[in-house]
Amino acid sequence: MQPNDLIAPGDVWLVGAGPGDPDLLTRKAERLIRAADIIFYDALVGPGILDLIPDHAERVSVGKRSGRHSKDQQTIDEMLVEAALAGKRVVRLKGGDPAMFARSTEEMTALGAVGVRVRICPGITAASAVAASAGISLSLRGIARRVQFVTAHSRRGQALDLDWDALADPACTLAVYMGREAAPELSRALIAAGLPGATPALITCDASLPQEQQLRTRLDLLPLVTQAFADDRPTLILIGEAVAQADMPPPVDAVRCVYDGEGGWSG
Numbered sequence: 001m002q003p004n005d006l007i008a009p010g011d012v013w014l015v016g017a018g019p020g021d022p023d024l025l026t027r028k029a030e031r032l033i034r035a036a037d038i039i040f041y042d043a044l045v046g047p048g049i050l051d052l053i054p055d056h057a058e059r060v061s062v063g064k065r066s067g068r069h070s071k072d073q074q075t076i077d078e079m080l081v082e083a084a085l086a087g088k089r090v091v092r093l094k095g096g097d098p099a100m101f102a103r104s105t106e107e108m109t110a111l112g113a114v115g116v117r118v119r120i121c122p123g124i125t126a127a128s129a130v131a132a133s134a135g136i137s138l139s140l141r142g143i144a145r146r147v148q149f150v151t152a153h154s155r156r157g158q159a160l161d162l163d164w165d166a167l168a169d170p171a172c173t174l175a176v177y178m179g180r181e182a183a184p185e186l187s188r189a190l191i192a193a194g195l196p197g198a199t200p201a202l203i204t205c206d207a208s209l210p211q212e213q214q215l216r217t218r219l220d221l222l223p224l225v226t227q228a229f230a231d232d233r234p235t236l237i238l239i240g241e242a243v244a245q246a247d248m249p250p251p252v253d254a255v256r257c258v259y260d261g262e263g264g265w266s267g
Contacts, residue, residue: 007035012080012090012111014098016123020046021208024129029121033057036091038083040076044095044234046209073103077110084116095234097125101151101177125149126236127175129208134238136202136245144173144242152182160185168193173240180235183226187219190239195219200243205233216243 006028007013013032018024033039033049036057041050043063053059060079062071071079083090098104098120111118127149131138138147148167152160160182167174168190179186191197197220204214217225219239226235 006032007089007091008117009037009087009089010084010116012084012092012116012118013121014092014094014102014104014107014118015121016097016125017042017045017049017093017095018124019096019126019129019208020044020049020206021129022046022048022052024124024208025049025052026121026123029123032091032121033093035089037088039091039093040080040083041093042095045093046095049093073106077107080107081110081114081116084111085114094123095126097123100125100149101153126177126207126234127238130175130202130204130214130236130238133204133207133212134202134214134243136242138173138175138238138242140173140242140245143171143245144240145171147173147175149175149177151177152179152186153177160189162189164189164193168195170195170199170241173238173242176237176239178235179237180226180230180232183237184223186237186239187222190219195239199239200241202238202243203229204236204238205230207234207236 015029015032016026017029030052033052034054038058038060039053040060040062043061062076062079080090080092092107094102094104096102099122104120108118127138138144146169150162150167176186197218199219201217201219201222202214203217203226204212206212213229215225215229222237226237
C-alpha cells in the first residue's frame with residue numbers, strides 16, 4: 001500500500017505520535033505522516049518524529065504546555081476544518097495516544113459537523129513507555145489488580161476534581177499524567193483518602209527520549225522530590241506497590257536515582 005492510499009484529499013487522521021522516541025512510532029503513523037499535505041502537531045511530539053515530516057508538508061504548531069498555549073482548542077478545531085475543506089490531506093499529530101487526555105472528541109465533533117471524514121491511528125501512551133523503561137508491569141498478580149489513568153491538569157487556580165477514595169486503592173497502579181504541579185495535592189489527598197505515605201512512586205521526565213530521567217520515591221515525599229527533580233519537563237508519575245518491583249538497572253540513555261527521604265540521593 002502506498003502512503004497516499006491511506007489518506008484521501010479532505011480526510012483527517014488523528015495520529016498518535018507515542019511518547020517521543022521515533023522507534024516507538026507505529027508503521028501506519030509514519031506512513032500517514034509521509035503522506036500528509038499539512039500536519040498540525042502538539043508540543044509533546046518528539047523532535048525525532050518531527051524530523052520524519054517530508055519537505056512538501058506544511059507544519060503547523062498548535063502545542064499547549066502549562067499555560068503557554070499557542071492556540072486555543074476552538075482555533076485548532078477551526079484550522080483543521082479549514083484545511084480539510086480545502087481538500088488537503090490532514091494529519092493531527094498528538095503526543096502519546098489520541099484517546100488518552102488528548103481533546104480528540106472536540107476535534108472529531110467539529111470535523112464531523114461539516115461532513116469531514118476523520119479517523120484515529122493509535123499510539124503508545126506515556127504510561128506504557130515509562131513502565132517499559134523502568135522494567136515493571138503496570139498490573140501485577142496479587143499486588144496490582146487494576147490500573148487507573150488520570151490527568152492532573154486542571155484550570156488554573158482550581159482544585160483537582162478527582163474521586164480520591166477510588167484512586168487511593170492499595171491494589172491499584174495509578175498513572176498520573178501532567179502531575180508535576182499537582183504533586184502536593186496528589187500526595188495530600190491520596191494519603192487523606194487512606195493510601196499509606198510509604199506507597200512507592202516513580203517520577204519520569206521525558207519518557208523514551210535520550211534525556212529521560214526516572215526517580216523512585218514514596219507518596220509522602222512526592223511534593224518535595226517532584227519540585228526538586230522534574231523542572232518544567234513533561235512528567236508522568238506512577239504510584240503503587242507495583243512500582244517497587246522495578247530493578248531499574250542504569251541504561252545507556254537515561255539517568256535514574258533514588259531519594260532516601262533524608263536528603264540523600266543514590267543511583
